[in-house]
Amino acid sequence: MRHLTTHRYIDLVARTGSIRSAAQRVHQTPSAVQRRIQSYEDELGFPIFERSTTGVRLTSAGELVIQHIREMLAETERLKSRVADLAGMRRGHVNIGCSQAMAPYFLPDQIALYQSKFPQVTFNVSVMEHDEAGPALEACLIDLALVFDKRSSPNYKILQSVPQRxxxxxxxxxxxxxxxxxxxxxxxxxxxxxxxxxxxxxxxxxxxxxxxxxxxxxxxxxxxxxxxxxxxxxxxxxxxxxxxxxxxxxxxxxxxxxxxxxxxxxGGVLLFSQKEGRLLPVAASRFLEQMSKALVDQFGEP
Amino acid sequence: MRHLTTHRYIDLVARTGSIRSAAQRVHQTPSAVQRRIQSYEDELGFPIFERSTTGVRLTSAGELVIQHIREMLAETERLKSRVADLAGMRRGHVNIGCSQAMAPYFLPDQIALYQSKFPQVTFNVSVMEHDEAGPALEACLIDLALVFDKRSSPNYKILQSVPQRxxxxxxxxxxxxxxxxxxxxxxxxxxxxxxxxxxxxxxxxxxxxxxxxxxxxxxxxxxxxxxxxxxxxxxxxxxxxxxxxxxxxxxxxxxxxxxxxxxxxxGGVLLFSQKEGRLLPVAASRFLEQMSKALVDQFGEP
DNA sequence: GTTCGCGTTGCCGAAAACGCTACACGGTGA
DNA sequence: TCACCGTGTAGCGTTTTCGGCAACGCGAAC
Structure with a gap:
């Protein structure tokens, strides 16, 4: 998506906290990235980064902007997924954040099974701690979180909970x-x-x-x-x-x-969650269905 | 917003149903607009317009795209409004669709009052029939609808209803x-x-x-x-x-x-509504509050 | 059959973006 | 204290992208 480059750069700069390092990640010079940011700020009328000699930090306006940008990027992914689905191509990409316990058997099995049906769907699996899952969902870094026992945040919605011995x-x-x-x-x-x-x-x-x-x-x-x-x-x-x-x-x-x-x-409880109010890409949604069925088969009624 | 030009063009082409007329509206040549669309389609992997010699029409993929684009544009407006609000500037823009009856007294009074407090907030008032309000909200053409007796569409949310003799x-x-x-x-x-x-x-x-x-x-x-x-x-x-x-x-x-x-x-019922699931720009939200108060003062409890 | 309006394409000049280099600034360690 | 490092930023020449122009092909309508 060429016309979203500025947004992606801004997102990356916010993540890394530095224009230079973000530039390096996208194989660009700092000046290029800096100028994109500046042009965005000019159009917005307010700076979104607070510059210092050690790097940049989001201003309070920047916090709003970055949230908007991340939602927009995630929505665009969802759009692509839906369009591909419409054409029967079953493409898409799913970002999953999960506890370590999912990594050795369950997720590889499930993803392999799903990709045998839809080889065009790609995945990214990030093993993360419980506390990281909420923010990651919030920032649209992951579409689905599969973690243990994390609850009580209003910002994400529990899709399924499975008791675990x-x-x-x-x-x-x-x-x-x-x-x-x-x-x-x-x-x-x-x-x-x-x-x-x-x-x-x-x-x-x-x-x-x-x-x-x-x-x-x-x-x-x-x-x-x-x-x-x-x-x-x-x-x-x-x-x-x-x-x-x-x-x-x-x-x-x-x-x-x-x-x-x-x-x-x-036992603990395994929770499947997504960001509150967000619609999932088709691929993520289908994959979730498959996992739900597998869990019910494996561990009985949720 | 320079980096949203392509989106704005696509939106306009979808509205007018013709590349040429859309190009004219933005003071560009058809070829420029056409190429932006084509580049977008290339990146998406699917055509979003169905070309004919009489003009263009959205494909089914295009329907998804246009919906996404409009939501994105509206969200961006809301972002700008929120950022300006953060800086205490109270800027913003509000698009209102309303029945004719609001045009002679009520809305002019209310808008004048609001602008006396926040002169930087601009308005656009479109008088429309009842049936037009729903689609206009849906397409993010208007932020608020003030119409009579229109109900029972799941796609927009009634914020207030006022009995009218x-x-x-x-x-x-x-x-x-x-x-x-x-x-x-x-x-x-x-x-x-x-x-x-x-x-x-x-x-x-x-x-x-x-x-x-x-x-x-x-x-x-x-x-x-x-x-x-x-x-x-x-x-x-x-x-x-x-x-x-x-x-x-x-x-x-x-x-x-x-x-x-x-x-x-x-009597009839005057309904204030917005699109379901959409967050309003700050200015629109504030203006709505003011109108609600005025209505309660004028016509009693809603 | 002619005309009109439509989308589309190739070509070329203009404009925007980029990379390079150099600079100013502040923290860090010798 | 001073050299050093990494940071953001500005100027300039180059490269890439973009927009306007004109021409083309195609249907519909008159």
Whole structure:
């Protein structure tokens, strides 16, 4: 969209906080970007960036402008998607923000399935923390958010909520693998490794073991699930993960999962949300439908 | 807004149905406009106009595009208005579509009052028929519609509804001017002139006199209220007009108004509406507030 | 059959955008 | 304190884009 370049530049400058770096990202010189901004400001009658020697910052007018611009860009994407859909081409692009737990199995499965039907639809998956999802939706950076337990913001709308139990991750052939379900107490007979505080299902675990005498401290914490899984695969240590992020096959890469007894630990809620008042591109909307069905099949009625 | 030129051109071409005439309106050659459209179509990947030798027509993709463009243009206006408001400049522009009855007294009063407070705010007043108001709102041609009795379209939202009685227009010094209120029967002792069918309050009058033996046919019909008023001022003939369109002063230009008895004729409803789901520019929103207050003062609780 | 108005295209000059370079400014670290 | 770095900005020559002109092809209407 050639005639939206100025808007895209402004958006980028607002994001990066610097004209130079934004210019670099779009393979332009700073002066070019600067002049586009200036011309926009001239037409508006007010500066939208506050310049300093360290970079630029949005003025209060700029805050309004950037919000408008982002909505406009997102709306344009939606238009393109709808037009393509009209022509039966099923093109489009979907930006998804999700919790880490969706990354290893659920989302890849779903996206692969969707793209096998509509190969022209492209995706962007950003793994993000719960708190980032709201602002990202707000700024139209993502179309859909699939995160755990984030609620109570008026600015986005919950499309579906799915209860999620917690599972134990263990290596293939682990002594506990003979059980179908596990009690929490059993797990603490083995070393425990956990994601760091405020990450993944850590909060659920902390709540569950609070006051339990048998619970010992984790022997390892990490902010990398890749690491945790690799560690689990090589030792007898156990880790926890929400249901949807555990191997759907019996075993996978030397790892298997067993559900925890519901009496021991309360589950979380997986939320699908979008920005309040925004209409989704066709592709995003269709993809959402597919996921909803899959979730109902997999986890029962929402 | 230089970077929205292409959008404005497309909008104009869609309106006029011809590239040439649109080009003329913006003082450009057809080729310039044509090329902007073509470049837009190339980027979109689909034609938005169906060309023929008599002009152009929107394709179905074009319908989507034009809707998007109009919303975008309107949103941009709103942005400008909000930014100006932020800077305390109280600038802005308001497009109003209204029934004829608002034109002689109510709207001029209100706009003059508003502009005395905010001289930088500009207005455009389009008198239109009831049925035109809905599409005009839909296409973002007007921000506010002030019309009688138009309802039941899902695409626009009613902001306020004000009951309106019918008044009798007569010349200054007319025998009936001695009364405060009039019965319908009294009116028919004089010649009656009316707006043509489907115009102004004609429908109300027709409904009221239906089956009344004393009612005689109008001796004159016109689609010009200017004419009707001039005629009334010169003769003993009476005409009808909704309350809000009658002289607010005792007499005005040789004309005075008296309300009809409510038993004789059911009143209409004056509706203020905007497009569903659209946020109004600051100026429009402020102006609406002012009008609402004025209406409550003038006609009591809505 | 002629005429009229329409969209479209090629060509060329004008205008806008861009890249380069240089500059002024403020924070950072030696 | 001073050199250094990264920032936004202005001037100038170049490149790209855009607009006007004229001509063309096509249907509809007279």
């Amino acid at each position: 917690l599972s134990v991750l263990m290596r293939q052939g682990h002594p506990l693998a003979s059980m179908q379900e596990l009690r929490l107490r059993q797990c603490f007979e083995y070393p425990i490794i956990l994601p760091i505080s405020g990450f993944g299902g850590r909060a659920l675990v902390d709540r569950a073991i609070y006051g339990k005498g048998y619970a010992s401290a984790p022997i390892l914490e990490s902010n990398s699930f890749e690491y945790l899984k690799a560690h689990v695969a090589r030792t007898d240590a156990l880790s926890f993960q929400v249901e949807i992020g555990t191997p759907s096959q019996e075993t996978d890469a030397g790892i298997t999962g067993r559900k925890l007894d519901e009496r021991d630990i309360e | 019918l008044s009798v227009l007569m010349r200054q010094g007319h025998p009936l001017a001695s009364m405060q209120e009039l019965r319908l029967r009294q009116c028919f002792e004089y010649p009656i002139i009316l707006p043509i069918s489907g115009f102004g309050g004609r429908a109300l009058v027709d409904r009221a006199i239906y089956g009344k033996g004393y009612a005689s046919a109008p001796i004159l019909e016109s689609n010009s209220f200017e004419y009707l008023k001039a005629h009334v001022a010169r003769t003993d003939a009476l005409s009808f007009q909704v309350e809000i369109g009658t002289p607010s002063q005792e007499t005005d230009a040789g004309i005075t108004g008296r309300k009809l008895d409510e038993r004789d004729i059911e």
